[in-house]
Amino acid sequence: MGQANQPNRRLQRAMRGAAVLSIVAVLAAACSSGSSSSSSAPGVTSNSIAVGSHQPLTGPAAPGYSEIAPAAKAMFQYVNAKGGVNGRSINYTYEDDAYNPSQTATVVRKLVLQDNVFAIVNGLGTPTHQQVQPFLNTEKVPDLFVASGCVCWNQASKYPQTYGYQTNYQIEGRILGKYVHDNFAGQKVGFLLQNDDLGQGGSNGLSAEIPPADVASKQNYDVSALSSGLGNQMAALQAAGVKVVVGFSIPAASALALLAAAQIGYHPQWVFSSIDADITTMSGLVSSFSKGKAGASLLEGVLTAGYLPSASDTSNPWVALYKKIHDQYDSSNPFDANTVYGMSWAYNFIQVVQKAGKNLSRKSLTDAMNSADLSGPGLLPLTYSSTDHRGYEGEQMAKFESGAVKLFGPVYKAIETGSITSLTTTPPAPPANF
Amino acid sequence: MTGMEQRLRAAWDRVPPLGRRVATAVIAYLVLILVANGLNRYRDFQISEIASFAVVAVGLTVLTGLNGQISLGHGALMAVGAYTAAVLLIHAHIPLVLVLAACVVSGAVVGAAVGAVAARLRGPYLAGATLALAVGLPQIPKSYKYFGRDQGLTINPPLPPKWLGDTFPLERWGAYICLLGAVVAVFLLTNLVHSRFGREFAAVRDDEVAASLAGIPVARTQVVAFMVSAACAGLGGGLLALVLPTIGPGGFTLTLSIQLLVAIVIGGMGSLPGAVVGAGLIVFLPGWSDSLARGLGFSDQIGANLSLAIFGGVLIVVILALPGGIADGLRRIRRLFPVRTRRDTATAE
Numbered sequence: 001m002g003q004a005n006q007p008n009r010r011l012q013r014a015m016r017g018a019a020v021l022s023i024v025a026v027l028a029a030a031c032s033s034g035s036s037s038s039s040s041a042p043g044v045t046s047n048s049i050a051v052g053s054h055q056p057l058t059g060p061a062a063p064g065y066s067e068i069a070p071a072a073k074a075m076f077q078y079v080n081a082k083g084g085v086n087g088r089s090i091n092y093t094y095e096d097d098a099y100n101p102s103q104t105a106t107v108v109r110k111l112v113l114q115d116n117v118f119a120i121v122n123g124l125g126t127p128t129h130q131q132v133q134p135f136l137n138t139e140k141v142p143d144l145f146v147a148s149g150c151v152c153w154n155q156a157s158k159y160p161q162t163y164g165y166q167t168n169y170q171i172e173g174r175i176l177g178k179y180v181h182d183n184f185a186g187q188k189v190g191f192l193l194q195n196d197d198l199g200q201g202g203s204n205g206l207s208a209e210i211p212p213a214d215v216a217s218k219q220n221y222d223v224s225a226l227s228s229g230l231g232n233q234m235a236a237l238q239a240a241g242v243k244v245v246v247g248f249s250i251p252a253a254s255a256l257a258l259l260a261a262a263q264i265g266y267h268p269q270w271v272f273s274s275i276d277a278d279i280t281t282m283s284g285l286v287s288s289f290s291k292g293k294a295g296a297s298l299l300e301g302v303l304t305a306g307y308l309p310s311a312s313d314t315s316n317p318w319v320a321l322y323k324k325i326h327d328q329y330d331s332s333n334p335f336d337a338n339t340v341y342g343m344s345w346a347y348n349f350i351q352v353v354q355k356a357g358k359n360l361s362r363k364s365l366t367d368a369m370n371s372a373d374l375s376g377p378g379l380l381p382l383t384y385s386s387t388d389h390r391g392y393e394g395e396q397m398a399k400f401e402s403g404a405v406k407l408f409g410p411v412y413k414a415i416e417t418g419s420i421t422s423l424t425t426t427p428p429a430p431p432a433n434f
Numbered sequence: 435m436t437g438m439e440q441r442l443r444a445a446w447d448r449v450p451p452l453g454r455r456v457a458t459a460v461i462a463y464l465v466l467i468l469v470a471n472g473l474n475r476y477r478d479f480q481i482s483e484i485a486s487f488a489v490v491a492v493g494l495t496v497l498t499g500l501n502g503q504i505s506l507g508h509g510a511l512m513a514v515g516a517y518t519a520a521v522l523l524i525h526a527h528i529p530l531v532l533v534l535a536a537c538v539v540s541g542a543v544v545g546a547a548v549g550a551v552a553a554r555l556r557g558p559y560l561a562g563a564t565l566a567l568a569v570g571l572p573q574i575p576k577s578y579k580y581f582g583r584d585q586g587l588t589i590n591p592p593l594p595p596k597w598l599g600d601t602f603p604l605e606r607w608g609a610y611i612c613l614l615g616a617v618v619a620v621f622l623l624t625n626l627v628h629s630r631f632g633r634e635f636a637a638v639r640d641d642e643v644a645a646s647l648a649g650i651p652v653a654r655t656q657v658v659a660f661m662v663s664a665a666c667a668g669l670g671g672g673l674l675a676l677v678l679p680t681i682g683p684g685g686f687t688l689t690l691s692i693q694l695l696v697a698i699v700i701g702g703m704g705s706l707p708g709a710v711v712g713a714g715l716i717v718f719l720p721g722w723s724d725s726l727a728r729g730l731g732f733s734d735q736i737g738a739n740l741s742l743a744i745f746g747g748v749l750i751v752v753i754l755a756l757p758g759g760i761a762d763g764l765r766r767i768r769r770l771f772p773v774r775t776r777r778d779t780a781t782a783e
Contacts, residue, residue: 058739095724101586102685105678106479110721113476113605127585131680134588196584224576224584332733 040361043118044088049353049360051121052093052111054128059098060223064251064281065124067333068147069094071322071342072122074329075350085353086360092346093117097128104128105135112141119144119365122165122345126150126197137161142365144352145345145391149275150197151416154390163369163384164391165345167274167307168416169198169248173205175395175412176271176305178420180244181210184269188216190242192233192257194249195222202248202273205416216240226253231260238266246271251278255285258298270302277304277398278337279312279405296403304405305395307379308344309427311337312404317429318344318377337405344377351376376430379411380423390415394423452625459621463614470609478605479677483717484710485612486674489619491698491709493666496623498695499704500632501659502639504557507548507564509691510571511664515541515671516681517575520587523675530592534615534672541668542661549660553653568691572683586682589675608677615673619666620706626662627706635659689742696745700752702759711760719745 043050055069056062073092080089093115095107104125111117112135119142123129126148133152136143137159145165146153149172153164167175180189189210193199199220207215217240219233234257237245245261245268247254254276261267276282283296309316314323322343326335333339353360356368370386380394394413398405410422446454470478494508515537522533548567552560575581582588594607626632637645638655646652675681697712723741732740756763 100684101680101682102678105680106483109479109605110476113474113479127682130585131588222576222584224573 040363041118042116042362044360047084047087048089048091049085050091050093050115050117051119051349052095052108052115052117053120053122053124054097054104054107054111054132055094055122055124056099056128057094057096059100060252061099061125061250063285064278064336064338065147067336067338068122068124068342070330070333071326071339072346074325075322075343075346077329078325079350085350086358088353088360090350090353092121097125099125099128101128101131105131108132108135112136112139118142118360118362121145121349122147122342124148126152129153133159133162140362142362142369144365144369145349147341147345149201149273151201151390152197154388156387156389160386160389161366163389165348165382166341167305167392167395168390169201169273170205170416171390171393171414172273172305172395173202173207173248174209174414174416174420175205175397176202176246176273177206177209178412179303179397179409180206180246180271181214184244185214187214187243188241189214189244189246190217190237190240190268191215191219192230192237192245192247192249192253193218193220194253195220198250198273198275199248202246206246208417209420216242221249221253223250223253226256229260230256231263233257234260234264234266237261237268238264242268244269244271247276248273249276251276251281251285252289255282255289258286258302259290259294262294262298272302272304274305274307274395277306277310277405279400279403280334280336281338282400283403299400300402302400304398304400306398306405306407307392307395308337308340308377309379310398310405310407311335311340313407318427321430321434340377347376348374348378348382375428377427379407379427380413381425451628455621455624459617463617466613466617467610470606470613475603475605478603478609480717481609482605482612482677483674484714485609485616486670486677487694487697487713487716488616488670488710489673490667490670490694491701491713492620492623492706493663493670494694495698495701495704495706495709495712496627496635497659497663498698499702500627500639501635501656503552503656503659504561504695505564505660505663506561506688506691506695507567507571508663508667508694509686509688510568511541511544511548511667512671512674512690513572513575513681513683513686514544514664515668516675516686517581517587517671518668519672519675520589520681521581523589524587530611530676534669537668537672538665539668541671542665545661545664545667546657548664549657552660553656564691565688568688572686576683582682584683586680586685588680591679592676605677611676612673615669616710619669620710623662623666623706631655631658693745696749698759700748700759702761702763705759705761708759708761715745715748 053069057066076090076092079085095111097104097107108120120136122145124147129146129148141161143162145163147165149166149169151168151170153162191203191206193203217237219236221230221233247257254272282299286298287295309319311319313319322340323335325343326339351374352368352372356364369384372384374382378392379396380392382392393415394411396407396411397409398407412420413423414420470481490508490512494505497503497505518537518540519533522536552563555563576583591604591608594602634650634655637650638652642652693716697716698709700715701708701712720741723744727736727740752759
């Protein structure tokens with residue numbers, strides 16, 4: 001009896017052992033898909049280019065900003081439908097990082113090490129992208145058009161793969177500061193600054209143009225403490241007799257500032273950073289924070305700046321082109337400044353890929369960037385060099401007027417130091433067959 | 435059994451339990467190293483994450499499953515270890531082993547403090563107190579530049595030793611370190627569970643009055659259990675800081691504490707292997723649910739939140755169908771295929 005059972009038992013044991021081993025083997029095999037490529041052009045095939053990004057699709061930064069990536073993707077889809085760039089379609093994968101730097105680290109590693117993207121494009125956010133800037137440069141992954149105004153993207157010797165896109169906060173501070181000094185001379189100025197690179201960079205720029213004697217008050221706030229409102233800061237500005245408030249603050253904070261000031265009957269001239277220059281987002285925030293009691297009228301007369309055409313300027317040929325692409329590929333999202341932003345950088349990326357040529361490699365891409373002089377949707381050309389990785393180096397002033405953002409005056413050109421000049425060139429229209 | 439198998443089994447049985455566990459740990463570590471070598475760099479990165487969470491999860495499963503104390507604050511305890519590691523690696527230049535030891539100590543110290551307060555609390559009140567810890571503790575770094583405020587702290591990941599070669603991937607070395615931490619943690623906790631402490635933990639969980647009548651100091655036992663699990667959380671947080679390699683308040687939210695709890699419930703409360711499986715779930719589930727959402731064509735907003743919904747759904751299913759978790763499920767499957775030994779067949783005759 002015993003003898004007859006033994007083969008059974010051994011068979012069972014062997015089967016169980018084999019089952020476990022095969023599960024482990026299958027798991028290991030499944031997990032190790034996608035070995036890291038050692039070629040010079042990972043993510044590039046004869047007819048496609050894979051690029052990736054990290055975006056705040058959920059979380060505190062999602063309102064508004066989550067529209068940027070779908071708009072860019074729509075631009076790529078439009079171009080892909082017309083044959084792509086040098087015969088290659090651009091496949092854009094963007095992962096959610098919920099504006100959480102730890103998550104950014106994970107999703108970017110996935111995009112680079114697992115999905116083997118060719119480049120990371122338009123990574124959004126200062127704290128988030130700062131997490132992956134060293135990694136991307138160590139891995140020699142092109143890191144183009146970072147969606148943040150931090151001056152830290154312009155470190156060509158330390159981080160040669162990283163290139164900025166939007167006008168950085170310090171340059172913007174200089175331009176806003178110059179406008180305030182030229183047009184509100186003698187009036188007391190106050191600053192509203194976010195407690196991070198945004199506020200710091202803006203303050204550095206403003207202080208270079210506005211004499212310290214004119215600055216009566218500098219107020220700070222933490223993003224994490226926004227829920228308690230900005231009443232104290234507004235009261236302090238009013239008490240200091242400030243007539244012009246310049247804010248380097250995210251849309252939510254700027255909206256709270258407007259409301260808090262209105263509540264105490266304080267109506268200074270507001271000047272906000274270009275990151276607030278989207279009337280849809282701002283009026284939506286003002287309305288929801290005040291539970292419908294205030295609306296777009298509170299924004300009337302607010303000054304801001306921009307480096308791209310206004311989304312409400314339907315006479316602009318780029319805006320018309322974007323509207324056409326939006327209606328075809330991105331209709332589930334609103335058409336606003338975020339749409340214009342997304343499609344604009346995407347267009348610039350297409351220009352650079354075109355320039356990099358049919359023999360596309362990471363080196364040919366960064367070489368193309370290092371000699372780029374991209375004229376396109378921007379109010380001024382977007383230029384890079386092997387030592388200059390800043391994005392736009394200038395802005396035009398704008399005003400919130402009758403529910404739209406209207407650009408006015410000259411386009412100023414500047415960097416962090418040196419003189420501020422006015423541009424005389426006008427941007428071109430989109431190419432005829434685009 | 436053949437004669438050879440019988441002799442091997444007899445020899446194995448003769449080795450004291452501690453020796454058996456050491457041998458198992460060494461073999462397990464070698465197998466895991468082999469697996470890590472066969473995976474690409476991103477998977478190695480994920481293995482490191484799983485190992486870090488596993489260290490926390492095994493501590494938590496001992497606390498909750500064996501000692502009956504619910505903690506919703508282990509994410510915060512991970513943060514303690516992570517920030518300890520980050521601060522030491524940035525400002526001091528001591529060997530990695532000492533850094534990780536410091537994480538264990540810092541976790542244990544905070545755990546002792548919390549445990550002492552929590553020793554008076556039971557059930558939902560204990561859960562509430564640890565909830566306060568989970569929400570409140572990560573706010574502290576936000577107020578100090580030294581701790582990096584919202585941006586957090588970034589460390590330089592540990593570099594592989596030269597003899598492994600110039601091209602040895604950073605992520606693989608991180609996996610080696612984290613896997614070692616996980617194996618050591620599981621080994622130590624296995625010994626703990628089978629020791630006097632383990633029995634005292636269980637006795638206090640089952641009936642405090644009976645335990646105290648038997649001479650077991652209830653409050654001290656509970657504090658010790660909390661300390662042990664907090665030490666594990668500290669170590670797990672330190673290991674995570676090595677591989678991420680940035681840690682900030684946003685990485686240790688309440689969601690993480692809840693995910694850890696859900697993980698050990700799904701794995702099987704009190705089961706160490708179950709806790710490891712649960713840790714794997716925490717790391718893999720967001721990726722799987724993302725692919726699922728994308729495959730089904732959901733919008734980005736839905737896709738990003740899908741993993742939480744799936745986590746919750748799996749939890750509900752497990753509690754209803756398999757309250758003992760995956761570990762219990764495996765036990766039941768094993769019972770379906772009994773392996774009779776020579777002794778069984780002898781009596782059958």
